[in-house]
Amino acid sequence: MSTTTRPVHTAPTFAQSVWLVSNREISARLRSKSFLIATGILLLISMASVIVGSIASQNTSLTKVAVVGTAISVVERTEAFDIVETSSVAVAEALVRDGTVDAAVVPSSSADSLLGITVIALDSVPSDVLGTLSVSPDLEILDPAEQDSFLAYLVAIGFGIIFLMSATTFGATIAQSVVEEKQTRIVEILMSTISVRALLAGKVLGNSLMAFGQIVSIGLLVSIGLAITGQRVLLADVGPAIVWFAVFFAFGFVLLAALYAATASMVSRQEDVGSATSPVLFLVMIPYFMVVFFNDNPLVLAIMSYVPFSAPVGMPVRIFLGQAEWWEPVLSLVVLALSTMVVILIGSRIYSNGLLRMGARVSLREALHK
Amino acid sequence: MLDIRGVTKSYGARKVLTDVSFTVGDGRMTGFVGANGAGKTTTMRIILGVLSPDSGTVFIDGAPVTASDRRRFGYMPEERGLYPKMKVAEQLVYLARLHGLSPASARRNTVDLLGRLGLDARAGDTVESLSLGNQQRAQIAAALVHDPEFLVLDEPFSGLDPLAVEIVMGVLAGYAAQGAPVLFSSHQLDIVERLCDDLVIIADGEIRANGSRDALREQHSSPRFEIRTAGDTGWIREVPGITVIDFDGDFAIFESETDAASQAVLHRAVALGAVHTFSQQRPSLATIFKEVIA
Numbered sequence: 001m002s003t004t005t006r007p008v009h010t011a012p013t014f015a016q017s018v019w020l021v022s023n024r025e026i027s028a029r030l031r032s033k034s035f036l037i038a039t040g041i042l043l044l045i046s047m048a049s050v051i052v053g054s055i056a057s058q059n060t061s062l063t064k065v066a067v068v069g070t071a072i073s074v075v076e077r078t079e080a081f082d083i084v085e086t087s088s089v090a091v092a093e094a095l096v097r098d099g100t101v102d103a104a105v106v107p108s109s110s111a112d113s114l115l116g117i118t119v120i121a122l123d124s125v126p127s128d129v130l131g132t133l134s135v136s137p138d139l140e141i142l143d144p145a146e147q148d149s150f151l152a153y154l155v156a157i158g159f160g161i162i163f164l165m166s167a168t169t170f171g172a173t174i175a176q177s178v179v180e181e182k183q184t185r186i187v188e189i190l191m192s193t194i195s196v197r198a199l200l201a202g203k204v205l206g207n208s209l210m211a212f213g214q215i216v217s218i219g220l221l222v223s224i225g226l227a228i229t230g231q232r233v234l235l236a237d238v239g240p241a242i243v244w245f246a247v248f249f250a251f252g253f254v255l256l257a258a259l260y261a262a263t264a265s266m267v268s269r270q271e272d273v274g275s276a277t278s279p280v281l282f283l284v285m286i287p288y289f290m291v292v293f294f295n296d297n298p299l300v301l302a303i304m305s306y307v308p309f310s311a312p313v314g315m316p317v318r319i320f321l322g323q324a325e326w327w328e329p330v331l332s333l334v335v336l337a338l339s340t341m342v343v344i345l346i347g348s349r350i351y352s353n354g355l356l357r358m359g360a361r362v363s364l365r366e367a368l369h370k
Numbered sequence: 371m372l373d374i375r376g377v378t379k380s381y382g383a384r385k386v387l388t389d390v391s392f393t394v395g396d397g398r399m400t401g402f403v404g405a406n407g408a409g410k411t412t413t414m415r416i417i418l419g420v421l422s423p424d425s426g427t428v429f430i431d432g433a434p435v436t437a438s439d440r441r442r443f444g445y446m447p448e449e450r451g452l453y454p455k456m457k458v459a460e461q462l463v464y465l466a467r468l469h470g471l472s473p474a475s476a477r478r479n480t481v482d483l484l485g486r487l488g489l490d491a492r493a494g495d496t497v498e499s500l501s502l503g504n505q506q507r508a509q510i511a512a513a514l515v516h517d518p519e520f521l522v523l524d525e526p527f528s529g530l531d532p533l534a535v536e537i538v539m540g541v542l543a544g545y546a547a548q549g550a551p552v553l554f555s556s557h558q559l560d561i562v563e564r565l566c567d568d569l570v571i572i573a574d575g576e577i578r579a580n581g582s583r584d585a586l587r588e589q590h591s592s593p594r595f596e597i598r599t600a601g602d603t604g605w606i607r608e609v610p611g612i613t614v615i616d617f618d619g620d621f622a623i624f625e626s627e628t629d630a631a632s633q634a635v636l637h638r639a640v641a642l643g644a645v646h647t648f649s650q651q652r653p654s655l656a657t658i659f660k661e662v663i664a
Contacts, residue, residue, distance in 0.1 A: 012470050020467055028456070185451030189512060192418035192445045193468045195437065356420065 021202020444518030
């Protein structure tokens with residue numbers, strides 16, 4: 001107006017537009033209570049799992065056994081039991097019955113007993129006691145597994161859950177924000193101001209930064225937790241896998257974000273977001289279930305670690321298990337980056353075609369048509 | 371100057387715009403009038419580059435409009451929308467910055483504009499908490515916050531209370547007075563009539579009439595006159611070339627076949643006594659509109 005000097009309209013560059021859009025996305029997320037609560041819960045869960053893990057691993061108290069007479073020499077040799085000396089077999093039996101001890105070890109009554117002792121238990125076979133007192137043959141493992149299979153299972157599921165939760169949370173957020181702009185029609189003002197590509201890129205960038213920030217803070221929290229609770233051995237094993245996971249996640253999430261934005265742009269109402277984005281949700285859930293069911297199957301894991309949608313989970317698990325050669329994560333990352341670029345190109349076409357179509361859901365054929 | 375030349379657009383087999391051409395001159399308030407579905411919104415979206423035309427071009431000051439030129443436009447879409455959960459002032463600053471303003475001038479413009487639109491008390495409220503009328507004012511602020519050089523406003527007055535209509539009319543007239551081309555559509559023909567310098571009438575995707583408001587009125591004036599005199603006007607019936615439409619003692623409405631016949635009536639009336647009124651009936655915009663799109 002005449003009162004002020006007319007500002008110069010220096011058109012912002014593509015990068016500046018993207019940056020402005022992504023900043024708005026980030027501040028909108030940070031201001032949303034539901035987002036802050038969800039993030040808090042996710043961080044609590046990961047912290048809790050570390051603490052629970054550490055308590056469980058420290059809680060290896062010795063099994064209590066009642067011992068009678070000469071059996072004591074055999075039991076003491078193992079140094080694996082909390083010994084309660086008793087005067088007679090009857091007293092030992094009573095202690096087993098009232099639960100004071102897990103088992104009793106008494107001198108064997110039959111003369112031809114190999115070890116000369118009898119183990120008395122209440123209602124089931126006390127396999128830990130038997131295992132310790134048994135005589136084992138010599139054992140030779142030709143190709144020892146690098147990781148305990150149960151631990152591997154936990155790590156695989158951990159990566160799977162974190163990927164699933166972050167991807168679905170932020171994917172749904174992107175989808176909602178696309179439809180919000182469409183539903184409130186502000187998209188028309190935005191489209192008349194900046195290019196559709198800048199809008200899409202800003203959205204994907206802003207939300208990817210948030211998701212990545214969440215992943216990095218979970219990673220840091222878990223690492224710190226492992227270090228503090230003295231589980232350094234585990235940290236050394238999991239550390240490289242966590243770093244690779246973060247790198248793969250960064251690319252994998254951008255790919256999913258583009259898919260979420262594109263599919264969401266095909267509908268006009270929040271109510272329709274769920275059904276429109278469900279195909280993407282399946283793509284996210286597949287790797288999760290695959291690691292749950294096939295984490296002990298090297299072939300399936302190897303395939304998963306190269307398929308772009310499951311690579312962010314599959315490759316870190318293989319790195320953890322020591323199954324991957326040094327070049328494999330690099331190759332898989334290249335495959336992932338290339339497919340991300342292709343998906344962004346297709347996605348931005350669907351997005352720009354979908355944005356102005358109000359009302360009924362746009363068919364995929366229409367959305368891809370120029 | 372904003373120049374729309376030969377713009378055609380179809381959705382599939384349905385043709386929505388056929389060879390649409392018109393000009394919005396510098397400093398001209400141009401009213402864009404048409405029935406629902408006539409093609410107003412599509413035309414405006416094409417001007418803003420939200421849609422691309424099948425053929426035809428939009429020029430500003432003689433050169434085809436480019437993407438960076440469009441940041442100098444102020445646009446108010448027909449379907450209103452701002453981020454519901456974002457604060458009014460923050461939202462305006464964001465939109466101003468997307469249009470290329472520095473953070474400082476974006477903030478300065480926001481404060482200035484909210485003051486002029488009487489929204490300063492609501493600057494820190496979220497859009498969803500505003501009343502409908504205030505949401506509408508915020509929407510107008512969103513179109514103006516980057517100090518646009520061209521204004522394209524789709525139904526800027528719908529949903530406004532009479533007071534807000536006056537405020538917005540004043541703000542728009544201020545832009546035009548500074549030389550900005552202003553194109554606005556409205557269903558409220560009385561507002562268009564009061565406000566616009568030029569008029570573009572569209573029907574079925576074709577421009578039916580286009581020009582200054584006064585010229586259009588002249589074109590569509592009927593040969594109908596009204597007269598009020600001191601004495602009885604019954605004698606008018608006998609004047610050759612005159613058909614009396616309505617007659618009530620000292621008052622008459624008549625149609626004249628030629629200018630000479632109407633002048634003859636005036637001469638005679640003056641000769642007979644005092645003449646209080648003698649005027650050609652000017653058609654209202656509503657009448658012209660009906661005639662043009664018929």
